[in-house]
Amino acid sequence: MYRIGELSKQSKVSKRTIDYYTKIGLLDCDRSHNNYRYYHEDALADLKMIEQCQQMNMTLHEIKDRLTVMKSLEVDPSILEKQVDHIRNEMDHLHNELHEVLHAMETLGDDERKRMLKQVSPQALALFQTLMVFSG
Numbered sequence: 001m002y003r004i005g006e007l008s009k010q011s012k013v014s015k016r017t018i019d020y021y022t023k024i025g026l027l028d029c030d031r032s033h034n035n036y037r038y039y040h041e042d043a044l045a046d047l048k049m050i051e052q053c054q055q056m057n058m059t060l061h062e063i064k065d066r067l068t069v070m071k072s073l074e075v076d077p078s079i080l081e082k083q084v085d086h087i088r089n090e091m092d093h094l095h096n097e098l099h100e101v102l103h104a105m106e107t108l109g110d111d112e113r114k115r116m117l118k119q120v121s122p123q124a125l126a127l128f129q130t131l132m133v134f135s136g
Contacts, residue, residue: 001030001038001039001040001041002038002039002040002041002043002044003036003037003038003039004018004019004037004039007039007043007044007047010044011043011044011047011048013047013051018039018047021047021050022037024060024064025064026046026050026060026063026064026067027039027043027046027047028040028043029043046067049063049066049067049070050063050067053066056086056090057090058086062082062083062086065079065082065083066083069083
């Protein structure tokens with residue numbers, strides 16, 4: 001169990017942000033008899049998930065829905081549908097960006113193109129290939 005300061009230090013997220021996430025229901029905590037907040041170990045994973053979702057431009061409401069689905073034994077189909085729509089929109093956006101990059105790379109010489117491709121991790125290349133398959 002972590003107090004808010006310990007959680008902040010471990011996660012590198014400000015106490016103010018953790019407090020806000022707690023108030024809007026993104027993070028759960030227990031209260032002591034002194035009214036101190038204590039966060040469970042899974043709060044670290046939740047904060048990491050929140051950060052990843054924010055990097056995908058998800059709203060706090062969408063993030064809350066995603067956390068609810070992840071922690072729930074029952075799945076609400078409407079929430080799941082919203083998440084699929086969000087992923088589909090992100091894929092469309094990435095597909096468009098990928099085509100722009102590929103088009104720009106065609107203007108490069110062979111040596112420059114090879115140098116750029118070496119900078120891309122194998123995971124990113126696999127993601128690009130998967131994205132191309134799914135986006136048709």
